Structures are given as structure tokens and as C-alpha cells.
Amino acid sequence: MSTSPAPETVRTDVLIVGAGPVGLFAAFQAGVLGLTCEIIDVLDRAGGQCTELYPEKPIYDIPAIPGCNAQELVDRLLEQCAPFAPPMHFGQRADSVTDITNDDGHPRLLVTTDGGKRFDAAAVLVCAGAGAFAPQRVSVPEAVALEGKHVHYAVRELSRFAGKRVLVAGGGDSALDWALALRKVAARVTLLHRREGFRAADHTVASMRAAVEAGEMDFVMGMLGGLATADGALTAVQVKSRDGDKEIPADDVIALYGLVSEPGPIAQWDLDMRAGRIFIPDTTTYESSRRGVFAAGDIAYYANKQKLILSGFHEAALALRRAYHYAYPNKALVHMHTSNNPALAQKLTHA
Ligand SMILES: Cc1cc2nc3c(=O)[nH]c(=O)nc-3n(C[C@H](O)[C@H](O)[C@H](O)COP(=O)(O)OP(=O)(O)OC[C@H]3O[C@@H](n4cnc5c(N)ncnc54)[C@H](O)[C@@H]3O)c2cc1C
Structure with a gap:
């Protein structure tokens, strides 16, 4: 009797769940910090609410962009993260997360999707917005x-x-x-x-x-x-x-x-959920109640949370700095601007 081979497991520093504006900016931030990442989204394209709900509506409250429509913002975010070429897996819903350990004994997370993909990550950044919204x-x-x-x-x-x-x-x-x-x-x-x-x-x-x-x-x-x-x-x-x-x-x-927002399978991830969103006990790291699982963007819940794109950008930036320590426990994260990191500067130089 032949059995089908087990699906390949993709190993990455960070798995980003959701390719909305916050997930896309997170992919850029991961690249700047030297973290590898993979992005999954249940939809067939990037952009989240911006693309699905209001692509032609103007947005005026993104720093340094006095005005652009929502689809333009998504296009710019895709352009911004492109130098790091983050792999994007569309039509994949994050279904389950399991604690695992690598050969060195460091804790990691195994995420499976409804499309049969498996990701072994040091950290998972959930940018699932309104969840599986309808x-x-x-x-x-x-x-x-x-x-x-x-x-x-x-x-x-x-x-x-x-x-x-x-x-x-x-x-x-x-x-x-x-x-x-x-x-x-x-x-x-x-x-x-x-x-x-x-x-x-x-x-x-x-x-x-x-x-x-x-x-x-x-x-x-x-x-x-x-x-x-x-x-x-x-x-x-x-x-x-x-x-x-x-x-x-x-x-x-x-x-x-x-929208009727449903957190979907993430609600079963053994996280402290409040009002259908992931509760953030510590807003210096945006880590959830479960080690290694972070949340940024509309899915994150804490006192005075604002459902704004710029809030999600900030949350993702801090979450990834913490995630770095899980991916590289023996390496200090040295804060670098592109001015003192020539390799990064070269990568980000616009044509
Ligand atoms: C009409 C309207 C106008 C707005 N105008 C503004 C504005 O002018 N300025 C502003 O700052 N904000 C505005 N917002 C709010 C803004 O759109 C949200 O704050 C922003 O989209 C949140 O981004 P996000 O990446 O967290 O989530 P989302 O944009 O919701 O993206 C989340 C992504 O995660 C995916 N996903 C969910 N669950 C899973 C899963 N289990 N597995 C895989 N993928 C999953 C979804 O398919 C989606 O693509 C507006 C919102 C609306 C509705």
C-alpha cells in the first residue's frame, strides 16, 4: 500500500498570518532586522481590508503620504517589501499551531494551513485583521x-x-x-x-x-x-x-x-481572546498570552487600541524586535539604520 508523502515543512524565522497592510509592512520590517519570513493569507491576493473593502477610497493618515487611495497604499507596501522577496502563500488559512522544539532545545511553533502547508517558525506574527471577515x-x-x-x-x-x-x-x-x-x-x-x-x-x-x-x-x-x-x-x-x-x-x-468578523481557527489557538481579538498583555512586545505568538493590526486588543493602519505598523515593528530574540537567542539585536549598514542600504536603494 502506498502512502502519500508528508507535506514539506517550510522553516522560517517568522510566519506572518495575513497579507493586509500590517502584514506587508511586517514583512519589510522583518527584512530590515535580518529575519526571514513567510506570509500566508486566506484570500487570493494581498491587501486585506484596503483591497477588499475600499480600494478606491482615499487615505490621508499615513505618515509622509499626504494622500493616496487604499489600493495605492497596498501597492507601495508591496514595493517596499519587494527587496526582501518575502514568499507569499495565498489561498492558505492558518488553521492550527503546535509547540515544538528544535534540535538545540529551543521552542518553535508549527503552523498548518487548510491547504496542507506546514511552517516551522521561531515566532508567529498574527496580522489577521478582522479575521475571516464577511x-x-x-x-x-x-x-x-x-x-x-x-x-x-x-x-x-x-x-x-x-x-x-x-x-x-x-x-x-x-x-x-x-x-x-x-x-x-x-x-x-x-x-x-x-x-x-x-x-x-x-x-x-x-x-x-x-x-x-x-x-x-x-x-x-x-x-x-x-x-x-x-x-x-x-x-x-x-x-x-x-x-x-x-x-x-x-x-x-x-x-x-x-462586517461580521470571526477570528476563525485562531480562536482555537489557546490565546487569551477579548471581544474576538487577541489580547496583548504587554504593549512593549505585542506578544500574546502564548509564547512566540504575536499580534499586530486590527486583530490586536489592548487598552486604547486604535484600529488604524499606522498603529498596526508600530505594533509589528515592536513585535518583530522581540521575535528576533526567539529566532536568534544567542545573538544581540543591534539597532541599525541603513546609514550604518551598507548591505541593507544597497538592497533598499531605489532604482
Ligand atoms: C471603509 C474603511 C475605511 C478605512 N479607512 C482607514 C483610513 O483612512 N486610515 C486608516 O488608518 N485605517 C482605515 N481603515 C482601517 C484599516 O483598513 C485597518 O486598520 C487595516 O486594514 C488593518 O490592517 P490589518 O493588516 O491588521 O488587517 P486586514 O486589512 O483586515 O488584513 C488581514 C488579512 O488577514 C487575512 N486573514 C485573516 N485570518 C486569516 C487566517 N486564519 N489565515 C490566513 N489569513 C488570514 C485576511 O484575509 C486579510 O487579508 C478603514 C477601514 C474601513 C473598513
């Missing part, structure tokens, strides 16, 4: 058949909605941001939200109200009650409101009710 879906049954054609949960290209009558449902930042952006390309934009109050930044709410006042878009208070179709295409959205039921003509619905 959008909260429209609850009317007819939405299922229209998904991807007339019912959307993200905006990948504004131009897709050029000249269309678009109904944006939701009351958070992304619903208001997209409604405002779409009014410039769509034939008509209607924002639908169940109440007068919004979960968005004050200045965004003010911009939306000003746009409604100026007649550039509509706001309707109510709940999405049904979808009317003709020949498989959306024609109108049925809305239940306090003033009674009404129909709003629409070609497309973009429902931005927020």
Missing part, C-alpha cells in the same frame, strides 16, 4: 440571486456605477463615504439608513447633509424591505419607513452594514 448581508431572500450583479457589499471600481441609479444602505463611515463619492459618477444616489443618527465621523455626516441639501443626492430613513426585478435585473428597492412603504427606483444596491 460582509453583513441584505436579509431579503431575493438578494441572493442578485449578488455580484445588482447587490454589492463592496465598491471595487467607482466607474462600475457610472450613470446608474444607486441605493447605498448603511449608516457608518463606509456607507456615507461611498454615497458621497458615487454621487459624482452615478445618475442618482440614495442613502438609506434606518434612523436619523449615523455611526460616521461628524465631518462625513456634515458633508452628506450638505450634499442632500444641495440636491446632489437623497437621504431616505427606513429599512430595506424587498427588491423589485424585471428580467433578472433590479428595478427598484422597496423601503419600509415610518411614513409607510415606498419604492425607490434603483439599478444597484450597495449594502454597507459592516
Whole structure:
């Protein structure tokens, strides 16, 4: 009887789980520190929330980048880590982690993925963001058949909605941001939200109200009650409101009710989890309650944690400095700028 060979185990200093903005910056930082790393992501491409949820939305709060859209930021992060050529394994979900010991008796971690890959790492840096995130879906049954054609949960290209009558449902930042952006390309934009109050930044709410006042878009208070179709295409959205039921003509619905975030298999990793995220007992190292497992970015939870990209960058930088001691227990980490490390400077020199 023949047995299939055991899958090859990839040995690395650091395994980075998640190729969102924080995981990508972590790969760069690992390279600067002289650590080898491998990155895995359950999705089929890098970028995390930036690429999946708001690729064309501008970002203004990244140091030294006064403004760029989210996909541009991801492209720049990929360019930044490229000199170190970190291997990226897409379509791989981190499933289990086991404590192991190397020949010298040093503790290491073995991570397996749902795609059958195995990684033997001195440290694991979890940059899993919102985890295996999924959008909260429209609850009317007819939405299922229209998904991807007339019912959307993200905006990948504004131009897709050029000249269309678009109904944006939701009351958070992304619903208001997209409604405002779409009014410039769509034939008509209607924002639908169940109440007068919004979960968005004050200045965004003010911009939306000003746009409604100026007649550039509509706001309707109510709940999405049904979808009317003709020949498989959306024609109108049925809305239940306090003033009674009404129909709003629409070609497309973009429902931005927020994400349902599930930590997925990481919740079974024997980590101290709080509110579905990895609790960080010590914010000088970003190490979790389990030795060798670190967390950075949105998945990390500690007092006053801000879910911002720049916070994740900082967390990853500190986590990797600690991880260095696990990878090289007998070697001191000497802080070097590129100015006193010619080899690194040469590697990072832009063409
Ligand atoms: C609409 C919107 C606008 C925003 N605007 C801004 C802004 O202007 N400025 C700002 O700083 N922040 C902004 N944010 C927040 C910002 O996007 C997040 O803070 C950031 O994406 C977090 O990065 P991350 O790498 O930690 O996680 P994510 O971007 O969520 O990436 C995590 C990655 O991990 C992968 N993953 C998860 N679980 C596993 C697993 N078990 N195995 C393998 N892979 C896994 C996921 O597939 C994903 O690719 C915004 C967010 C939204 C929704």
C-alpha cells in the first residue's frame, strides 16, 4: 500500500498570518532586522481590508503620504517589501499551531494551513485583521440571486456605477463615504439608513447633509424591505419607513452594514481572546498570552487600541524586535539604520 508523502515543512524565522497592510509592512520590517519570513493569507491576493473593502477610497493618515487611495497604499507596501522577496502563500488559512522544539532545545511553533502547508517558525506574527471577515448581508431572500450583479457589499471600481441609479444602505463611515463619492459618477444616489443618527465621523455626516441639501443626492430613513426585478435585473428597492412603504427606483444596491468578523481557527489557538481579538498583555512586545505568538493590526486588543493602519505598523515593528530574540537567542539585536549598514542600504536603494 502506498502512502502519500508528508507535506514539506517550510522553516522560517517568522510566519506572518495575513497579507493586509500590517502584514506587508511586517514583512519589510522583518527584512530590515535580518529575519526571514513567510506570509500566508486566506484570500487570493494581498491587501486585506484596503483591497477588499475600499480600494478606491482615499487615505490621508499615513505618515509622509499626504494622500493616496487604499489600493495605492497596498501597492507601495508591496514595493517596499519587494527587496526582501518575502514568499507569499495565498489561498492558505492558518488553521492550527503546535509547540515544538528544535534540535538545540529551543521552542518553535508549527503552523498548518487548510491547504496542507506546514511552517516551522521561531515566532508567529498574527496580522489577521478582522479575521475571516464577511460582509453583513441584505436579509431579503431575493438578494441572493442578485449578488455580484445588482447587490454589492463592496465598491471595487467607482466607474462600475457610472450613470446608474444607486441605493447605498448603511449608516457608518463606509456607507456615507461611498454615497458621497458615487454621487459624482452615478445618475442618482440614495442613502438609506434606518434612523436619523449615523455611526460616521461628524465631518462625513456634515458633508452628506450638505450634499442632500444641495440636491446632489437623497437621504431616505427606513429599512430595506424587498427588491423589485424585471428580467433578472433590479428595478427598484422597496423601503419600509415610518411614513409607510415606498419604492425607490434603483439599478444597484450597495449594502454597507459592516462586517461580521470571526477570528476563525485562531480562536482555537489557546490565546487569551477579548471581544474576538487577541489580547496583548504587554504593549512593549505585542506578544500574546502564548509564547512566540504575536499580534499586530486590527486583530490586536489592548487598552486604547486604535484600529488604524499606522498603529498596526508600530505594533509589528515592536513585535518583530522581540521575535528576533526567539529566532536568534544567542545573538544581540543591534539597532541599525541603513546609514550604518551598507548591505541593507544597497538592497533598499531605489532604482
Ligand atoms: C471603509 C474603511 C475605511 C478605512 N479607512 C482607514 C483610513 O483612512 N486610515 C486608516 O488608518 N485605517 C482605515 N481603515 C482601517 C484599516 O483598513 C485597518 O486598520 C487595516 O486594514 C488593518 O490592517 P490589518 O493588516 O491588521 O488587517 P486586514 O486589512 O483586515 O488584513 C488581514 C488579512 O488577514 C487575512 N486573514 C485573516 N485570518 C486569516 C487566517 N486564519 N489565515 C490566513 N489569513 C488570514 C485576511 O484575509 C486579510 O487579508 C478603514 C477601514 C474601513 C473598513
